[in-house]
Amino acid sequence: MKKSILLLLLLAALPFVSCDDDGPYEDYLVARPILEDAISFKAEAIDIIDPIPIQTSGKIYAYKNYIFINDVGSGFHVIDNQNPSNPQNIAFIKLEGNNDISIKDDKLFADSYGDLVIFDISDINNIQLTSRMVNAIYKNYDVWIQNVEFPQADIYDYGTIDYDRYVIVGWEVKMERRPVSEYEEQFRCDNCEFRNFDNVVNTAESNVGQGGSLARFKIVGDYLYVVDYSDLNIFDISNLETPTALEDVSVAWDIETIFNQGEILFIGGRQGMYIYDIKDPAKPEFVSEFRHGTACDPVVVDGNFAYVTLKGGDFCGNTESGLYVVDISDLKNPDLKVIYPMFGPNGLGIKRDKLFICDGSDGLKVFDKSNAPNITQLNHFPDIEAYDVIPLENTLLMIGGGTLRQYEYLENDIQLISTFEL
Numbered sequence: 001m002k003k004s005i006l007l008l009l010l011l012a013a014l015p016f017v018s019c020d021d022d023g024p025y026e027d028y029l030v031a032r033p034i035l036e037d038a039i040s041f042k043a044e045a046i047d048i049i050d051p052i053p054i055q056t057s058g059k060i061y062a063y064k065n066y067i068f069i070n071d072v073g074s075g076f077h078v079i080d081n082q083n084p085s086n087p088q089n090i091a092f093i094k095l096e097g098n099n100d101i102s103i104k105d106d107k108l109f110a111d112s113y114g115d116l117v118i119f120d121i122s123d124i125n126n127i128q129l130t131s132r133m134v135n136a137i138y139k140n141y142d143v144w145i146q147n148v149e150f151p152q153a154d155i156y157d158y159g160t161i162d163y164d165r166y167v168i169v170g171w172e173v174k175m176e177r178r179p180v181s182e183y184e185e186q187f188r189c190d191n192c193e194f195r196n197f198d199n200v201v202n203t204a205e206s207n208v209g210q211g212g213s214l215a216r217f218k219i220v221g222d223y224l225y226v227v228d229y230s231d232l233n234i235f236d237i238s239n240l241e242t243p244t245a246l247e248d249v250s251v252a253w254d255i256e257t258i259f260n261q262g263e264i265l266f267i268g269g270r271q272g273m274y275i276y277d278i279k280d281p282a283k284p285e286f287v288s289e290f291r292h293g294t295a296c297d298p299v300v301v302d303g304n305f306a307y308v309t310l311k312g313g314d315f316c317g318n319t320e321s322g323l324y325v326v327d328i329s330d331l332k333n334p335d336l337k338v339i340y341p342m343f344g345p346n347g348l349g350i351k352r353d354k355l356f357i358c359d360g361s362d363g364l365k366v367f368d369k370s371n372a373p374n375i376t377q378l379n380h381f382p383d384i385e386a387y388d389v390i391p392l393e394n395t396l397l398m399i400g401g402g403t404l405r406q407y408e409y410l411e412n413d414i415q416l417i418s419t420f421e422l
Contacts, residue, residue, distance in 0.1 A: 028178045031153035034170040035161065046096075046117070048127050051077065051089040054422035060399045062390050063103045063209030066124065069399060069422065076101060076110075077422065078124065084395050084406045085418045093119070093127060102217035102224060103209040107240040109217065109224055111137055116226075118241065136245055137226050137233045154183055212388035212399075213298040213309075213347040218258045218265070223281045227255045227267060232276070232284060249276070249284050261301045264331065268297040273308055275331055290326055290334035302350045304329040305337075305372045309345035309357060321345060323357060325373040337373035347388030349396075351409065354378070356396060358386035364398060366414060379413050 054077060058070035067079040067087065075095040080088040097113035106122040107130070116136040120128045151171045155178060161168070208219050218225045222238040230253045234246040254270035265276040265284060272291040276284040292310060299308045308324040323340040344360035353370040363382040367375040385401030396407040396414055402422045407414040 024180050025177050026180050026183070027175055028154035028183055029152065029173055030155045030157050030176045030178065031151050031171045031173045032157050032159070033161065033168040034172055035166040035168060046112070046129055047094040049092050049094055052092050054402055057387070057399055057402045057422055059100060059212055059214050059388060060390055060397055060404070061101050061103065061209055061211045061215075062392060062397060063121075067397065067404065068101055068103075068108075068209075069404065070099060070101070072099065073097060078127075079404070079420070080124075081406075087404065087406070087418065087420045089420075089422070090124070091127070100211075100216045100226075102211065102215075102219050104219050104237065105207045105240055107237075109219075109237070109243075111217075111226070116235065116243070116245075118243070130241055133243065133245065136235075137228055210390050210392065212390050213259065213300050213349060214257055214388050216256070216258060218260055220260050220265075220278065221281060223278075225258055225265065225284075227251070227258050229253065229255065232258075232265075232267065234282065234284070236282065246282050251276075257298045259298075259300055264301075266299050266301050266306060268299040268308065270297060273297065273299050273306060273326070273334070275328070275334070288332045288334060290336070292324065298347055300348055300350055301328065302369075303372075305369075306334070307348060307350070307355060307369075309342065309348050311342075311345050311360075323348075323375075325375070327373065340375065346386065346400075349389040349391040351391035351396070354391075354409070354414075356389045356391060356398075358388055358398065358400060360387075361385055364389070368412070 054069065054071050055074060056072040058072040061068040065080065065082040067081045069077045069079060071077060073096065075093045075098050077089060078091040078093065080090045095110055095112050095117065098110055101108055101110040106120060108119040108121050110117045114135050114137055116133040117129065118131045120130050151173050153173050211217065216227045222236060224235040224237050224243065226233040230250060232249040232251050234248065236244040236246060251267055251274050252269050252271060255267050256270065257268035259266045263278050265278055267274040267276065272289050274289045275287040277287050278284050297308055297310055299306055304327060306326040306328050308326060310324060311321050321342045321344050323342055323345065324336060325338050327335040327337050342357065342359050343362035346358045346360055348355065348357045353368055355367040355369040355375060357365045357367065359365050363380060363384045364386040365377060366379040367377050369375045386398060387400040390397040395417065396409065398405045404420040404422060406417045408417050
C-alpha cells in the first residue's frame, strides 16, 4: 500500500519535473512578430499628399526657401518659408520608415525602411519619386520595427526573419511556459544593440541644404555620408539620379550623428566622438576619438573647438547631462577643456560667435563663445520645448514640441519672428 501511494505521488509530481537542462520553467507573455511581404508593403509607403497635422516632430532641414520637417517614421512636411514671419505648410511627403533627408541640386535623398529613396523637387508643387536603392542603409539594424509599437510582453521571439522579403507590421502575444534562463537572457547586454532613433551643416555649397546637429545624413561635395548604428554608409552622388553605393566603414556600435568641417568628419555616438579624414572622400580614414560616458551625443565644430552635448537618462545612458567643449587643434589628441551642466540637451548650432543649445524642456539657450573654451550665457528662453536648431544666414530655425520657431539675430541676442504650430 505504501508503495502504491509513493508511486502515485511520483506520478503527480512528473509534470513539475523537467529533464531539460534549461529548467526551471515559468509562465511568460511571449510576443511574436506578424510579417507582411516587403514588396507590397513598401509600394504603399510613399505618396505626396496635402498638408496634414504633425504627429511627432523630428529633425528639420532647410533648402532654398523651404523647410522640411520630419514626422518621425512617417515622412516629412514641406513648409514654404519665403516669408519667415508667415510660413505656409504646402505638402506632406508620405515616406514610411523615414528619419532623415539631405538635398543637393533639387534631388532629395531620404531613408525609408533601410532603402535610400530619391525625389526630384525641382517643381515643389509636383514632387516626383525618381529611384529607390533597396537595403542600401541601416543594414545592421532591424529598421522594420521602428514604426510598430512594442506590446507588453516578457519575451520577444523573433525567430528567423528574412528582412529582404518581410517587414514586421504587428505582434501576436500569448502566454507560454518557457525556461527562466530564456527570460533572463534578454537582460544580458554583452552584445546588446540599443534601438533608438533618435549639424549645423558646415558647407559653402549653395546648392546643398542645411540640416540640424542631430542629422544622420551629410552631403560633402559629390558624396553622401549616412551613419547607421555602427557603420558609415558612403554613396557617390556625382550622378544624382543614379548614386553608387561604396564600401561601408565600420565606426562603432552606437553612432548617431554626423558633422563636417572641411575634409574632416565628426561622428557623434553614445560612447564618444569619432574623427575621420575624407581627403579621399570614398575612403574615410580614422584619425582619433574622444571617449565619454554613455549618453546621446550630437556634435558641432567651429575652428579649434568641438561642442558636444551629452544627454543622460532614458535610453541615452547614465552620464550627467552637459555641454563638453573639446580642443581639437590637434586632431589626433582631442582634449576636453570644460564641461557646462545642462538640463537635458538635444541639438545645438553655431553662428559666428553665438552658440545655440536646445536644452529640452528647459528651452533654448544662447551663449557667447568668442572666448572659447569659456562661454557666457546671453539669453534663455525657458518656457518652450527645444529639440534642434539650424542657424541660417539671416534667421535661426528651431523645432520642438510640434512647433517651428524662427528668430532674427541681434547684436548680443535673438528676437522671435514667428511661431508656427504644426
